[in-house]
Structure formats: structure tokens, C-alpha cells
Amino acid sequence: MILLKKPNIHDAPWMILFSALFLSFIGLIALNSISHQNTTIIQNPFYKQLFFLFIAFFSFSFSFITPKYIIHKYAFIIYGVGIFIVILPFFGSPHAGTYRWLNVGLPFNFQPSEFVKIFSVIALARYLSDNNLKIYKFRSIVLPILIALFPTLIVLNQPDLGTALVMLSIVFPMLYWAGARPFYLFLLIAPILSILTAFNVILFSIWAFIIAIVIFYARTKIIAGVGYFFGNIFFGLLARPIWDMLNSYQQNRIITFVYPEKDPLGAAYQIIQSKTAIGSGGFFGKGWGYGTQTHLKFLPVQESDFILSVIGEELGFIIIATILITFGYLLNTIIRYSFLSKDKFSSLILLGLGSIILAHVFVNTAMTVGLIPVKGLPLPFISAGGTFLVTSYLMIGLIMRFSIHYSD
Amino acid sequence: MLKSDNIVSHKQYQIARILSWVMIIILIIRYFQIQIIEHEIYRLKSNTNRIRKVTKNAPRGLILDRFGEILVDNYPVYVLTAIPGEMNNKGMQFNLIAKYIESDSSIIHSNYKKYYRGRFVPTRLAKDIDFLQLSNLEENKLNLEGVYYDQIPERYYPNGVRAPHLFGYVKEIDRMIRKNLNNKQLYELGDLVGWSGLEKQYESYLMGKRGTYFFEVDASGREVGSALELLDTRPDPGFNIQTTIDLDLQIFIEKLLENRRGVILVGKPETGGILAAASAPDYSPDLFTGLMTESKWRSVKEDPNTPLINRYIQGTYIPGSIVKMITQIAILKYGSYDLNMSHYCPGFYQFGDRIYGCWVTDGHGDVNMTQAMAMSCDVFFYKVVQQIDIDHLYSVFTEFGFGRKTNIDIPNEAFGLVPNKDYMFRRYGKYGWSRGALLNLAIGQGELLVTPIQVLNYINLISTKGESPNCHFVVVDNLPNNSKPELEAIIWQQVHDGMRSAIIDKKGTGKKSDPNIDGLSIHGKTGTAENPHGDNHAWFTGWAEYLNEKYSIVILLENAGSGGGVAAPLVNKVFKELINNNLVTLK
Numbered sequence: 001m002i003l004l005k006k007p008n009i010h011d012a013p014w015m016i017l018f019s020a021l022f023l024s025f026i027g028l029i030a031l032n033s034i035s036h037q038n039t040t041i042i043q044n045p046f047y048k049q050l051f052f053l054f055i056a057f058f059s060f061s062f063s064f065i066t067p068k069y070i071i072h073k074y075a076f077i078i079y080g081v082g083i084f085i086v087i088l089p090f091f092g093s094p095h096a097g098t099y100r101w102l103n104v105g106l107p108f109n110f111q112p113s114e115f116v117k118i119f120s121v122i123a124l125a126r127y128l129s130d131n132n133l134k135i136y137k138f139r140s141i142v143l144p145i146l147i148a149l150f151p152t153l154i155v156l157n158q159p160d161l162g163t164a165l166v167m168l169s170i171v172f173p174m175l176y177w178a179g180a181r182p183f184y185l186f187l188l189i190a191p192i193l194s195i196l197t198a199f200n201v202i203l204f205s206i207w208a209f210i211i212a213i214v215i216f217y218a219r220t221k222i223i224a225g226v227g228y229f230f231g232n233i234f235f236g237l238l239a240r241p242i243w244d245m246l247n248s249y250q251q252n253r254i255i256t257f258v259y260p261e262k263d264p265l266g267a268a269y270q271i272i273q274s275k276t277a278i279g280s281g282g283f284f285g286k287g288w289g290y291g292t293q294t295h296l297k298f299l300p301v302q303e304s305d306f307i308l309s310v311i312g313e314e315l316g317f318i319i320i321a322t323i324l325i326t327f328g329y330l331l332n333t334i335i336r337y338s339f340l341s342k343d344k345f346s347s348l349i350l351l352g353l354g355s356i357i358l359a360h361v362f363v364n365t366a367m368t369v370g371l372i373p374v375k376g377l378p379l380p381f382i383s384a385g386g387t388f389l390v391t392s393y394l395m396i397g398l399i400m401r402f403s404i405h406y407s408d
Numbered sequence: 409m410l411k412s413d414n415i416v417s418h419k420q421y422q423i424a425r426i427l428s429w430v431m432i433i434i435l436i437i438r439y440f441q442i443q444i445i446e447h448e449i450y451r452l453k454s455n456t457n458r459i460r461k462v463t464k465n466a467p468r469g470l471i472l473d474r475f476g477e478i479l480v481d482n483y484p485v486y487v488l489t490a491i492p493g494e495m496n497n498k499g500m501q502f503n504l505i506a507k508y509i510e511s512d513s514s515i516i517h518s519n520y521k522k523y524y525r526g527r528f529v530p531t532r533l534a535k536d537i538d539f540l541q542l543s544n545l546e547e548n549k550l551n552l553e554g555v556y557y558d559q560i561p562e563r564y565y566p567n568g569v570r571a572p573h574l575f576g577y578v579k580e581i582d583r584m585i586r587k588n589l590n591n592k593q594l595y596e597l598g599d600l601v602g603w604s605g606l607e608k609q610y611e612s613y614l615m616g617k618r619g620t621y622f623f624e625v626d627a628s629g630r631e632v633g634s635a636l637e638l639l640d641t642r643p644d645p646g647f648n649i650q651t652t653i654d655l656d657l658q659i660f661i662e663k664l665l666e667n668r669r670g671v672i673l674v675g676k677p678e679t680g681g682i683l684a685a686a687s688a689p690d691y692s693p694d695l696f697t698g699l700m701t702e703s704k705w706r707s708v709k710e711d712p713n714t715p716l717i718n719r720y721i722q723g724t725y726i727p728g729s730i731v732k733m734i735t736q737i738a739i740l741k742y743g744s745y746d747l748n749m750s751h752y753c754p755g756f757y758q759f760g761d762r763i764y765g766c767w768v769t770d771g772h773g774d775v776n777m778t779q780a781m782a783m784s785c786d787v788f789f790y791k792v793v794q795q796i797d798i799d800h801l802y803s804v805f806t807e808f809g810f811g812r813k814t815n816i817d818i819p820n821e822a823f824g825l826v827p828n829k830d831y832m833f834r835r836y837g838k839y840g841w842s843r844g845a846l847l848n849l850a851i852g853q854g855e856l857l858v859t860p861i862q863v864l865n866y867i868n869l870i871s872t873k874g875e876s877p878n879c880h881f882v883v884v885d886n887l888p889n890n891s892k893p894e895l896e897a898i899i900w901q902q903v904h905d906g907m908r909s910a911i912i913d914k915k916g917t918g919k920k921s922d923p924n925i926d927g928l929s930i931h932g933k934t935g936t937a938e939n940p941h942g943d944n945h946a947w948f949t950g951w952a953e954y955l956n957e958k959y960s961i962v963i964l965l966e967n968a969g970s971g972g973g974v975a976a977p978l979v980n981k982v983f984k985e986l987i988n989n990n991l992v993t994l995k
Contacts, residue, residue: 131412173424177416279442279450317443321436328432332425339414339421347414351424358428365435369442 012400013337017060019330020381020396024053024389026323027382030310031303033289045303045384052386056393063397071398072345075126079147082119085112086154099158111387113163116151118395121170121352123147128178129345135179145171145188162363162377169359170352177351178344183218187228191235198236199243208233270306271370278312278320278369285316303384305376308368323382327361337403346402353395462530462623465599466616467561469646471575471606473655474683479569480693482561486537488545489530490520494554501552502533508548509534509541522582523597530556532598563600565693569658573687573718574818574881576605577696603696605718605818606881610649619643651881652681660985661686664978669713670946670965671720671860674982677868677951677958680877680887687719720864721821724857725964728937729784729917729971730947731805731852733870733903735793736781738804740899743795747902750774753787757847764790764847767936781906782913784934786851793850794843801849802828805856807893808866815888816861816879825857853938863949864962869893870907871931871951871958873900907931907950917972921948921979925987928954932979934971943967948975952983959986 028049035046071078089099089112102110124144127133134140148171156164172185190211197203211232215225243251277291285291291313302310312320331354338350357380364379366372378385380392442450471480488505495501499513502520506513516533523532537545537557545552563578578600579585585601586592595601596618602611621640634640661672665688674684691708708715717723739745755771757764766772766786772779780788793801805811811826827849832841835855848854861879868876869890878890910918911930918932932950939945946968951960961982963975 129412177420177424179415275442276450276453278439279446280454281443282447282451283444312439312443317439320439320443324432324436324439328429331428331432335421335424335428339416339418339424341414344412344414347416354428358431362431362435366438369438371435371438 008404011404012064013333013403014400016330016333016400016403017396019326019333020393023323023326023381026311026315026319027307027379027384028053029288030307030314030382031384033291033314034303034310048386049384049389052389055386056390059390060393060397063394064401066401068346068402071122071349072126075122079119079123082112082116083151083154086116086151088112089158098160100160100163113151113155113158113160113167114387114391115394116155117163117167117170117356118353118391118398120148120151120167121174121349121356124170124174125345125348125352128174128348129343133178135175136181138181138184141175141180141184141188144175160376162375165363165375166356166359166377170355173355174348174352177338177348183214183220186214186218190232194232194236195239198239204236208236270374274306274309274368275370277309281313281316283317285312285314285319288314290314304378305364305383306368307379307383308365311382312368324361324365327357331358331361334399334403337399340405341402342405349402350399353399356395357392462621463596464558464619464621464643465560466618466643467645468563468578468600468607468616469610469614470648471614472648472650473653473658474651474681475655476650477655478566479571479651479653479655480575481564481566483564484559485535485562486542487532487558487560488534488537489532489556489558491530491554491556492520492524496553501555504548504551505533505545505555508544509537525597530558535560560598563694563697567655567659569653569655570662570690570693571653571658571686572605572690572693572695573720574605574653574685575693576607576609576818577603577693578607579603579696604820606649606651608819609817610882613649614646616646617644649882652676652679652683652883653685653881654683656989657684657982657986658686660684660989661982662688662690664981668965668968669719670968671723671962672978672982673720673860673864673962674986675864675868675879675960677871677876677960680868680879680890681883682864682879682881683959685720685881687717687723689713689715691715718818718820719964720860720962721816721818722859723964724822724824724859725945725947725966726937726939727852727856727858727863728935728945728947729786729852730863730933730935730949731810731856731858731866732781732784732789732850733907733933734804734808734810734866735789735801735850736777736903736906737895737899738796738800739792740902741804741895742797742800743792745777745792745795747777750776751780751788751791753785755787757787757790759790759844759847760842762844764844777902778906778909779913781933782909782916784910784917789850790847793846796846797829798832798843798846798849799828801846802826804893807891808869809891810856810858810862810866814859814861814865814879817881817884821861822859824859824862825855827855831855852935860962860964863947863964864960865890867949867951867960867962870900870903871960904931907933910934911950918948918950918976918979920972921950921976921983923980923984923987925954925984928952928983928987930979930983932976934976936970936972939967944969946971946974948972948979950979952986954987959983 028046031046031049035044085102089102092099092102100111100113102112124147127144127147128135148168152164152167155167172189175185176182193207197207208229211229215229218225220228280286281291291310308320311323334350334354334357338347338354341347341350360377360380363372363375363377364383367374367377378388381389467482470478470482473479488509490501492498498520502513502516505511506516511534519533520531525531533555542557545555545557549555565575581589581595581597581599581601583597586595586597589595589601594615599618602608602614607614619640619642621634623634657674661674661684665672665686668688670688672684672686673682675682689711695704695708752774753766753772755766755769757766764786767784771787772783772785775783775785775788777788779785805826811824813821813823815821827835827845832845845854849856865876865879868879874893874895876890878887880887908929908931910916911922911932912919917934918930921932922930930950930952932948935947935949937945937947944967946963946965948963948971949961951958961979963978965974965978968974
């Protein structure tokens with residue numbers, strides 16, 4: 001007989017749930033303001049969001065009561081199921097030109113990639129928490145990257161660049177957390193930056209200088225260090241001729257993929273409208289329901305990806321700052337519990353889920369004010385969106401479950 | 409279970425905390441910059457420099473005849489729009505507008521509700537504004553706030569061709585329609601979408617691409633110029649489609665069918681192209697453009713003669729004798745028929761305890777197969793069909809395309825019905841039907857149902873000895889594959905001989921179809937289909953050969969009498985017209 005210590009739900013950090021609910025409440029206020037034009041309840045984003053919050057409550061409860069050991073035991077099976085459901089839409093007909101959505105016979109569609117993000121975290125945590133793993137070796141970090149890369153490539157083909165970015169963004173924090181050498185992580189990212197900076201001489205020189213310093217301080221063998229340095233330079237020098245070999249339409253396709261702002265009818269217009277809306281809101285906003293820019297209705301997806309422009313215009317900087325600080329508090333609570341965890345699996349799960357939330361918050365919030373190129377990515381708990389809201393609360397349930405110290 | 413201990417160091421913890429706070433703080437600083445430091449710039453911009461996005465519908469592609477004559481065109485109509493956010497007192501505004509254009513303010517109000525998409529999006533109030541209404545509005549412009557005009561292209565039928573079933577109609581998209589569209593992101597409320605006929609089938613070619621214009625407007629909504637930082641796109645018209653229709657012939661057959669109920673189809677068997685197609689009664693093709701009143705719509709919809717139905721693809725009819733070639737082929741292929749054998753027709757035939765009559769009650773006397781075709785003798789077929797089975801007949805019917813869609817390029821085609829043993833068992837049970845059913849099918853009666861377009865395909869296949877491509881109205885690169893019946897040369901010859909003698913034999917049932925023009929030879933078969941709902945349907949199907957070109961024809965007249973007496977004379981007229989008036993140009 002093994003005596004299991006039962007988890008005590010009073011030990012769970014309820015402030016995490018309250019923070020999420022507080023953010024959802026602000027989201028509902030904004031959605032209500034822009035919902036007046038919709039006459040039917042089905043199309044009304046406000047009622048839709050209320051409905052999905054109700055479902056999200058169940059997904060939260062489900063993940064909150066699921067024992068840790070079950071998740072640990074079936075981690076790779078869960079991952080396999082995730083890969084399966086994210087491939088499924090490719091067998092159906094494209095929805096608005098993409099394969100993101102799965103029609104499950106309900107009045108709304110279901111977006112499998114939202115679940116796969118979480119499943120990747122679970123699989124990675126399982127792999128990285130293995131006792132026999134020699135994380136300090138370079139080859140031990142290759143498989144985790146493949147685990148994350150596989151669903152990422154599928155999602156990239158849907159195509160959904162935003163979600164793919166989020167999926168990839170969990171790898172490096174989790175590897176770092178598991179104890180991988182930061183220098184190896186640097187080695188992995190460096191070639192990409194070498195290619196990107198190759199198009200600007202000054203940037204490229206600065207970057208080469210940084211590589212040199214890092215290699216010097218990492219105290220690698222002379223041959224490896226020199227080889228790695230010139231390998232990167234070579235990568236950079238190669239990028240330019242390859243780019244020139246592409247046809248102009250291929251170049252354009254890549255440019256608009258990375259910088260949608262170059263497409264003047266789509267994203268550039270969105271950014272101008274979004275910045276005008278937010279900037280004109282000022283400190284206290286124009287007041288609930290009084291956002292003239294918002295009500296121009298020129299901002300597509302203002303209920304999901306651009307919800308912050310509505311909030312920024314109508315409720316002002318004060319609420320935007322409140323939202324961001326709440327997110328900061330939420331993330332740091334997660335990181336703290338991750339640090340305090342007794343076991344490595346729980347710790348990695350918490351950090352991975354925290355990374356997903358942080359990636360969403362950063363990409364969405366920065367995109368809305370033109371800090372980074374436009375990527376269609378919703379803001380957790382606030383943006384309208386069925387599957388995403390449900391999975392966000394699923395994550396909250398997992399986070400709270402894994403924050404309780406007990407053994408099972 | 410979770411044995412491996414957490415070994416995260418305090419340094420790692422601090423770095424993670426600091427990094428996450430740094431990211432959050434960068435964002436807060438950026439929002440502070442935009443909302444507080446640059447607030448004045450954006451406030452001014454939002455008050456005085458709103459950008460308005462105006463979309464302009466692209467004209468749909470034209471529909472042309474085989475020589476490029478325009479069958480379906482566009483012409484611009486004026487619409488009156490309003491920007492809701494710029495009208496202070498809607499009720500009063502609507503009353504004023506109603507007064508100026510002499511309309512009813514409730515109509516304007518219901519349009520407003522129908523097209524409303526947002527406070528600053530132009531919303532349609534009225535359509536088809538004429539010059540007088542326009543000048544009235546212009547005179548009183550100062551009283552109206554936020555009211556604009558727009559020009560939109562609308563369908564127009566310039567050459568007197570009606571063919572509403574062929575062209576189909578376009579529908580204005582309202583909320584309900586948009587919800588059910590497959591590719592709804594391509595359409596806005598008020599756009600036109602092909603709803604039936606060619607307009608629907610070739611929607612992706614015809615629809616064109618909407619243009620987008622950006623204007624800077626001031627606080628009161630007046631345009632102050634185009635928004636320079638954003639590129640306008642002009643509307644991109646849809647592609648024109650060229651049909652196989654011959655304009656003059658189409659008009660001719662439409663006139664011919666005036667005040668009748670039925671179908672005329674004329675085609676070219678070698679290409680499968682259809683030269684003319686009419687279903688009567690029809691309706692005016694511009695019924696759906698302009699303002700259609702409820703009562704006008706109801707009168708068309710509830711007309712007992714069902715003008716909305718496209719009879720040549722949706723009407724299913726008992727074929728009668730026009731499918732005797734199928735019986736003939738089935739007997740020659742599966743039976744053991746001796747071509748020199750004759751049968752005696754006394755005018756009736758007793759089978760079991762039932763008497764099956766011939767259409768000539770006095771009988772045809774001794775007839776061989778060719779004579780039986782010429783005179784359409786039923787008794788001959790009652791007798792010889794007993795050599796074969798109902799499934800033999802079924803397989804020949806399906807080889808010639810009956811019982812399934814022909815894949816003609818207009819939507820909503822009917823299947824028709826060809827019974828086989830399975831069907832008979834399912835419908836009547838094991839003992840509910842007898843071999844007598846075979847006798848009925850042999851002369852095209854019984855459960856059989858065909859559409860006129862299936863008959864055209866059938867006659868195309870016979871005239872080309874199985875080589876005719878799929879029937880179509882628009883020439884495309886990849887036509888669907890047509891069925892390709894393969895028969896021995898002697899069977900084809902026997903079928904052609906029989907159809908030829910139906911025209912040239914003294915007693916031939918189809919002889920009234922021959923206009924007796926030098927060099928023109930006609931093959932044909934009449935049909936008089938008994939139907940339980942009223943008088944007989946008159947059928948004629950066949951083809952003419954002239955200067956090495958073939959022209960196939962199908963005529964069906966509902967409840968009109970005998971095929972030889974009523975349908976054949978119309979065939980005569982059609983072929984005469986073809987040859988005298990425009991055959992020279994038909995190549």
C-alpha cells in the first residue's frame with residue numbers, strides 16, 4: 001500500500017484564476033461595446049464570448065482535477081493525439097483559405113492547433129524531466145527541438161504563422177529551465193540571425209562582433225570557435241545571392257509573409273487604424289461605447305486580434321496598463337511556482353505554459369501598436385474566440401494543479 | 409512517479425522574472441508613448457482625418473453567343489446611400505428622401521435595416537434612381553445629411569434573347585444569403601451573386617473583383633481627398649464567357665414556343681455544343697433586376713404553368729416511342745433477332761391476360777424492323793422484346809446516358825429514372841410486377857422518366873455512332889466525359905436506317921419534319937407519350953445533315969398531342985430557319 005498525499009485545493013494559487021477572470025471581464029466590457037450592430041444573438045461576439053466562458057469553466061475544472069501522474073504517464077500519447085488532430089483539417093475543405101479549422105458539426109468550428117501548443121509543452125516537459133537525460137550534452141537538446149518543430153511545421157502550412165511562432169517559442173525557455181547550456185541555445189539561434197542581418201552591412205558587422213564575443217566567453221576549443229564564427233559569416237554571405245536568385249513574386253510572397261504591412265490594403269491599413277484608435281484614447285479613453293475609430297468598423301478582427309485597439313480607444317491607457325500589469329503579475333506567479341516546484345516535470349509544465357501566455361501577450365500587444373509585424377494572434381482571456389478561450393482556461397487549470405505540492 | 413527533482417537555480421529564476429517583466433515594461437512604455445506622449449497627434453488624426461474605405465462593385469463578365477454577340481450585358485444604375493453616423497435625425501431624413509424621390513419612407517427604412525453594416529459604412533437606401541429623382545435630390549442636397557449616390561452595374565439583356573433558364577439570374581446578397589455562402593469573405597452585402605443557370609455555374613469567372621478606394625474625411629464626414637498613404641484598387645471586371653448559343657436561332661425557337669408549353673433543343677453532335685435551348689413558358693430575364701414587387705414575384709411563382717422551372721434539365725417526362733432505338737439496340741445486341749424476319753401487327757397484342765394495344769388500332773400488317781421504326785409499330789416491339797430481359801434494356805439505357813445527370817453546365821439537373829429488376833422488386837415486391845412491364849418499357853412507357861437534355865445527348869450519341877462529347881453551353885477545356893456506347897457497325901446502320909425511313913417512308917411518322925431542301929437529309933423519331941396527368945406529350949428527336957454538318961434536335965410539347973402531328977412540323981420550321989437564314993455562317 002502506498003499512501004498518497006491528497007492534494008489540498010486550498011493550496012492552489014487561486015489568484016491565478018482570479019487574474020484570468022478579471023482579464024476576461026475587461027474583455028467582455030469591450031466586446032459589449034462593439035456588439036451593438038449585431039442583431040442576432042448567434043453573431044453577437046459578446047454573447048458568444050459569454051457562452052464560451054461557460055464552456056471554459058468546464059475545461060478549467062477538467063484540467064484542474066486531472067491527477068499529475070496521468071498527464072505524466074500519457075504525455076507522449078497526448079502529444080500523438082495532438083499531431084493527429086492538427087493534421088485532420090487538411091483532409092477537409094479549406095476554411096477562408098486556410099486549414100486551421102476543424103468542422104465538428106457544431107455551429108462553430110474548432111481550432112486544433114490551440115490544443116497542440118499545450119500538448120507540446122507536456123511532451124517536452126516529460127522528455128526534459130527524464131532522470132537519465134544528460135541535458136548538458138548538445139545532442140540532448142536536438143530531440144526536444146524536433147518535438148516542438150514537428151507540429152510547428154504542420155501549423156505553418158495551414159498557414160498560421162502566429163501560432164507556429166508561439167509553438168516554437170516554448171522550446172528555448174524550457175531548455176534553459178531544464179539546464180541546457182545557454183551557449184548551445186545561442187548556437188542554434190545564431191544562423192537565423194546571421195541570415196536576417198545579412199541584408200544590412202552595419203547590422204551584420206555588429207552581429208559578427210557579438211558572435212565573436214559570445215564564442216570568446218564560452219571558452220570553446222579554438223578550432224570549434226573559429227569554425228563556428230566563419231560558418232555564420234558564410235551563412236550570412238550566402239543569404240544574399242540566394243535571395244537574388246528567387247523570382248520577384250517569390251520574394252514578394254516572403255516579404256508579405258514576414259512583413260504583412262507591405263500589403264497596403266491589408267495590414268498597413270489595420271496598423272494605421274489601430275494606432276490612431278489607441279493613440280486617440282489618451283489616459284482615460286473616450287468612454288465606453290464612444291470610440292469613434294472603433295465604430296468606423298474599418299478594423300477587421302477588432303473583436304479578436306485587435307481587441308486592444310478597442311480597449312485603448314474607449315478605456316484608455318489606465319486600463320491598458322492595468323491589463324499589462326495583471327499579465328505581468330500572472331506570469332511571475334507562474335514562474336515563482338515553477339521555481340518552487342518539488343519535481344522537474346511540474347516545474348517545466350508551469351514554465352512552458354507561462355511561455356505560451358507570454359508569447360501571446362507580447363506578440364498581440366506589440367503588433368497592435370506596430371512594434372512588430374502583424375501576426376494574427378489573439379490576446380489570452382480577453383480576445384473573442386471560442387477554442388482559444390477554452391484552451392486558455394484549460395492552461396489555467398493545469399497551472400493551478402501543477403502549482404500544488406503533493407505527490408501522487 | 410515524478411521522481412526527478414526540480415533543480416532550477418535561483419539565478420535562472422531571477423533571469424526568467426526579469427526577462428518577463430522587461431517585456432511587459434517595454435509594452436507599457438510603447439503604449440505610454442502612443443497614448444500619452446503622442447496622444448495629441450492621434451487625437452487630431454481621429455477627429456479630422458478619418459479614413460473612409462469605399463468599395464465599388466466590379467461589373468460581372470458578359471455572356472456572349474458563339475460569334476461574340478452580347479447576350480447578357482451590364483448597365484449602370486444609380487443607388488442612393490447614406491452614412492448612418494452622419495445623419496442626425498434618421499426618421500426626418502428618410503421622410504425627406506421619400507418626398508424627393510416620390511417613394512415610401514417605410515421602403516427606405518426597410519432598405520436601411522437590410523443593408524446596415526456599421527455607423528460609418530455607406531448604407532443603401534434606394535436603387536434605380538432615375539434622372540428626375542436624381543435632380544430632385546441634387547436641388548435639395550443642403551437639407552440632406554450624409555446622403556450620397558453611387559453607380560452600380562446591373563444585368564441587362566440587349567439582344568431580345570430571353571432564355572432566362574439558361575442565363576439564370578443574379579441575386580443581391582443580404583445577411584441570410586451571405587451566411588450560407590461557401591466563400592463569404594469574397595462578398596459584401598449588396599453584392600451580386602449568380603443564383604441559377606450560367607450565372608451560378610460560372611460565378612467564379614463572372615464575378616470580378618471589387619475595387620477599394622480610401623478617402624480622408626473630416627469630422628463631419630466630408631471627403632477632403634484620397635488617402636495618399638493607402639493604395640486604391642480599381643474594380644476588376646469579371647471574365648466574359650462565350651457560349652455555344654446562336655443568337656438568331658435562339659430567338660427563333662423562343663418565338664416558336666410562344667404560348668406553348670415545352671422544350672426545343674438544337675445541338676451539334678460532333679462537338680456537344682448546344683446552339684439553342686428554350687423552355688416554355690418562361691419569364692422575362694430582367695424579372696430579378698430592378699425593383700421586383702411582391703405581387704409580381706408571386707404571380708410568376710404561383711403560375712400553374714410553372715415558368716420558373718427549366719423544363720429541359722429539370723422536367724422529367726415519359727419518353728414514349730423516341731426511345732425505341734434503345735429497344736432496337738438491346739434486341740440486336742442481346743437478343744437473337746433475324747433482320748429479315750417480319751411480324752404481323754393486328755393492332756393489338758395479347759400477353760398473358762392483358763391486351764397491349766398498338767397506336768394504330770387497325771394494325772400495321774406485316775412489318776420488319778425498319779418498317780416498325782418508320783411507322784413506330786408497338787406490336788412489333790412487344791413481340792421481339794421478349795427475347796431479352798429488363799436488365800438488358802436497362803444497360804442500354806444507361807449506356808446512352810439515361811437515368812443519370814448529363815453534367816450539362818447549368819445547375820440543378822434532374823436524374824430521370826430507368827427501372828431495372830432491383831428497382832421493380834423494391835417498388836412492387838417480388839410478385840407485384842410481371843414481364844408485362846418489359847413490354848411497356850420497350851415502347852418507352854411505364855416507369856421510365858427522361859429529361860429533354862438526356863434525349864439530346866442520346867440523339868447526339870446515335871448520330872455520331874457513340875462519339876459525341878458531353879452536351880454543354882460554354883466551351884471549356886475539360887468537358888466531363890460522356891458515355892461512349894460501342895456497338896457493331898451493322899447495329900448502328902440498322903438504327904440509322906430505321907430513323908431515316910421514319911422521315912422518308914410514305915407511312916413514316918416523322919415525315920412532316922422534312923422541309924424538302926436539296927442536300928438536307930433528316931433522321932428522326934417521333935414519340936407520343938401517354939401520361940397519366942393529361943393529354944399526350946408530343947416528342948420529336950432526330951438530326952439533320954447538311955453540307956457535312958450535323959444538327960441534332962429535340963422537341964417536346966406538353967399535352968399537345970401526337971409527335972408526328974404536332975412536334976414534327978416545328979422541326980420542319982427550325983431546320984428551314986437554320987438553312988435559309990444562318991446556316992451559311994454556322995461553321
